[in-house]
Amino acid sequence: MPVKAKLKKSLQTLKKELQEKQERLLNEWDQTKRDLKARQKLFGRELKAKQDEFLLEWDDVQERSKERFDQWLDRFDIDELQGMLDRYKEDSEPLEPIGDNDVLRLLPEPKQLSMTLQEALEKRRTSRDFSGESIAEDKLAALLWAANGINRKNFKRTTPSAFNWQDVSLYVVQANGIWKYLPKRHALLFIEGKDQREHFGEIKTWMKLASQHIVLVSDARKTETFSTKLIEKTFKVDFSEGEMNERARAINVGAKVQAVYLAAAAMGLGCTCRLLVDDSKARKLMKLAQEEKIMAICSVGEHPASIFDHVI
The missing domain is CATH 1.20.5 (Single alpha-helices involved in coiled-coils or other helix-helix interfaces)
Known part of the structure; x- marks a missing residue:
């Protein structure tokens, strides 16, 4: 082929x-x-x-x-639920509710604390020596803010609170009357107009020389929240009353007392904490509700320049 x-x-x-x-x-x-x-x-x-x-x-x-x-x-009755809802609504408000006739006194910006925590802890102590002179308002504002001030969003405070109850309120007893500190407004709410300091420091002479008594009051109503009720209904542990309730509220107060002590040390002020007070008289003057309890008192003031710097 x-x-x-x-x-x-x-x-x-x-x-x-x-x-x-x-x-x-x-x-x-x-x-x-x-x-x-x-x-x-x-x-x-x-x-x-x-x-x-x-x-x-x-x-x-x-x-x-x-x-x-x-x-x-x-598991809840309607009044129990309504009470918790009302308190939640009040706590969620941007400002504390006040009446039309209520008198407010706005506080200045808190005095800046330049002392380090290390130094404040070293200088923290109980002092019963006071000059009798009133402390400056910016120093008072710093004491109140340190103990119960707003330091971030959602109205969170400078001191911890068990279950975020925020059950502790601060009252200021001073020469021009009794006032309640409102953290959201950073203001004082007028309670009583006369100088009632003698009823909060009558036990010892030196107490009369403290310019202010900061009274820490815990409100038992604020401990009845959804979280505590859920624990109670689920685990049968009741935080709304009894020993566990008292323990948690005491911890809340203790944190604020220490904050007052540290702020006082940082500003060179005297401070002493005590528990004894004429409870019935003090409660009446402060117009407290039955559920509110006086837990502690921090007496504060300027140190005397000398042992003769007293006015009794």
């Missing part, structure tokens, strides 16, 4: 093989597409089935959660 004819035959054979391979590849690709489409439909049906199953399960979860929440709410 001539070379030319032989080459032509080989090319025809190769062309035929290429055509056959191309057809096989096309057939395989068509089959692959059909398989993919079939699998896609199957996956879609399975996904839809799973989705429907999940929705049914989620509906069941929601229903069970609602039932359990309703069961939990059923």
Whole structure:
């Protein structure tokens, strides 16, 4: 066979093989597409089935959660729930509520405390030596802010409070009357207009020389919150009364007392904490509710320049 004819035959054979391979590849690709489409439909049906199953399960979860929440709410009486809601609403307000006839005295910016914590701790001590002179208002503002001031958003305070009760309020007894510190307003609310310091420091002579008595009062009503009630209903541990309640409230007061001590040390003021007071007389003067309890008193004032620097 001539070379030319032989080459032509080989090319025809190769062309035929290429055509056959191309057809096989096309057939395989068509089959692959059909398989993919079939699998896609199957996956879609399975996904839809799973989705429907999940929705049914989620509906069941929601229903069970609602039932359990309703069961939990059923453990409370309506007055108990309303009281907690009212207190939550009051605590969430941007400013403390006041009456139309209430008298406020805005405090200046607290005096800046430049002393380090190390130095303040070293200088912290109980001092019963006072000159009898009133301390500057920016120093009083610093004492009150250190103990119960707002230092970040959501009305969080400078001192810790168990369960965030914020049950402790500060009252200032000074020459121009009795005032309640309002942290959100950084102001004093007028309570009583006469100088009543003698009724808060009559036990010892040196107490009469303190320019201010900071009275720490805990309100038992603020300890009845959703969190404490949830613990009570779930774990049978009652934080709203009894020993656990007293312990938590004492811790809250102690944190504020230490803050007053440290701020006083940082500003060179004298400070002493005590528990004894004519409770019935003091409560009447401060117009306290039955649920409010005097927990401690911090007497503060300037140090005397000498042992003769006293006015009795």
